[in-house]
Amino acid sequence: MNKLDIVREVSKVTCAGVEAKDAVEVFIKTIKDALKRGEKVTIQGFGSFYVKVKGPYLARNPKTGELINKEGKKVVKFRPSPEILE
Structure with a gap:
């Protein structure tokens, strides 16, 4: 499974494809930013x-x-x- 597959699964449950893509992007960015801060x-x-x-x-x-x-x-x-x- 890759990021596109995750976006497709999220869009099936919650919202349109673009909104799902944005949600997944924000989720990943939030994790990356926290890890960069050592959290x-x-x-x-x-x-x-x-x-x-x-x-x-x-x-x-x-x-x-x-x-x-x-x-x-x-x-x-x-x-x-x-x-x-x-």
């Missing part, structure tokens, strides 16, 4: 999105085998609600 986003009965900071690490260049120091980075994680896994 955890929890949707009851669905799960939680949060940002995890990974520290620096060593990686290996597959062509040369040389070890490379990689900087830490932020990654988005998702933890599903137990209800979703039933």
Whole structure:
């Protein structure tokens, strides 16, 4: 399922296609903005999105085998609600 499929499902239940598209866009933007601020986003009965900071690490260049120091980075994680896994 992709964003267009979600828009179609929302438009079946609530409103016209353009309004559904706008609603989905606002929903996604709201989650992205909260994650950029470092906030955890929890949707009851669905799960939680949060940002995890990974520290620096060593990686290996597959062509040369040389070890490379990689900087830490932020990654988005998702933890599903137990209800979703039933």
